[in-house]
Amino acid sequence: xxxxxxxxxxxxxxxxxxxxxxLRDALRRFRQNRLAMLGALVLSLLVAIAVFAELIAPYGLNxxxxxxxxxxxxxxxxxxxxxxxxxxxxxxxxxYGARTSLFVGLLVPLLSFAFAVPLGAxxxxxxxxxDFFILRVIEIATAIxxxxxxxxxxxxxxxxxxxxxxxxxxTSWIEPARIARAQFLKFRETEFVQAARxxxxxxxxxxxxxxxPNSLTPLLVSFTFAVPLAxxxxxxxxxxxxxxxxxxxxxxxxxxxxxxxxxxxxxxHLALFPTLLVALTMLSFSFVGDGLQEALDPARGD
Numbered sequence: 001x002x003x004x005x006x007x008x009x010x011x012x013x014x015x016x017x018x019x020x021x022x023l024r025d026a027l028r029r030f031r032q033n034r035l036a037m038l039g040a041l042v043l044s045l046l047v048a049i050a051v052f053a054e055l056i057a058p059y060g061l062n063x064x065x066x067x068x069x070x071x072x073x074x075x076x077x078x079x080x081x082x083x084x085x086x087x088x089x090x091x092x093x094x095x096y097g098a099r100t101s102l103f104v105g106l107l108v109p110l111l112s113f114a115f116a117v118p119l120g121a122x123x124x125x126x127x128x129x130x131d132f133f134i135l136r137v138i139e140i141a142t143a144i145x146x147x148x149x150x151x152x153x154x155x156x157x158x159x160x161x162x163x164x165x166x167x168x169x170x171t172s173w174i175e176p177a178r179i180a181r182a183q184f185l186k187f188r189e190t191e192f193v194q195a196a197r198x199x200x201x202x203x204x205x206x207x208x209x210x211x212x213p214n215s216l217t218p219l220l221v222s223f224t225f226a227v228p229l230a231x232x233x234x235x236x237x238x239x240x241x242x243x244x245x246x247x248x249x250x251x252x253x254x255x256x257x258x259x260x261x262x263x264x265x266x267x268x269h270l271a272l273f274p275t276l277l278v279a280l281t282m283l284s285f286s287f288v289g290d291g292l293q294e295a296l297d298p299a300r301g302d
Contacts, residue, residue, distance in 0.1 A: 029295040036291020039284035046281060050099035057092040062247045064088055073269045082269050085257070094273055096249035101231050101281065104165055108230035109176075109223050111169035116177035117219065123177075124184025125207065134181070138174055146171040147236065154242045164243050168233050172226065179222055183215035217296040224289035228282035235278050251278050 030036055049056055058078075068076065068083030073090075075082065081091040123134035150171045157163040187193060188211060196206050235252025237243030244250035251274035258270030 026295040033291040035287045039287030042284040050102045057095045059089040059092045093249045097251040100250045104234045105227040105231040108168045109226040112173040116173035117180045120177035120180025124181040187211045221293045228285040
């Protein structure tokens, strides 16, 4: 028998070398994508604004000055973006609104992925009855419109930041569960997984060290696109008046409040600026998601 025949070690070593090489190539391709880097730069700036809102905001979140009620932008150097309908500095509200939107946008996918990925992994890795049962649950959940279901749940739980995050998380788990299932189905019978079994690796080790790392590419891309969807969903619920409640600042709530006040034509800034910020955030995440999708695709040529 030739030396090294039926030896699973070369398969595992080749897998590890390939993962390191793909990661280096992916990072290089991502850096070469100008739109992806622009999106990453904008998101980094928005995250910094959200984290250091107390230091950046010129006034307190709910500090009221009745002299600036519906003050238009660029009419007062001390309130460069004007005031809202109750006399609060609008720039300050936008800065704190970034914190709310990004917090919702990041936490909702984290919670939904924390539930969906193990569920999809169980279906894909175990197969059989587990796969049949979980797939039926996914199909039933797919038939329910997520926004309408979220509105129904909000009517039961009540509005508020915590309830909005909870409701959006449990209505956005279907896509990551499908992706995780497909990836585990794909990799569970591959050569390097069989090699790990031959070496006596436990099922947990096989999943954690071999299948999951190779499944991260589509999951990471999906997560990147899930963030702006969560931000948009929160903005939609807040626009309808069943999302974020006072005194928490929210871009979606600002837009909804300005439209309901019937003064949006006159006080255009109350709807324009938060809408532009939501669009900018979603566009930046889309640029980053597209960049990651191209960079992490092993079939992509240079």
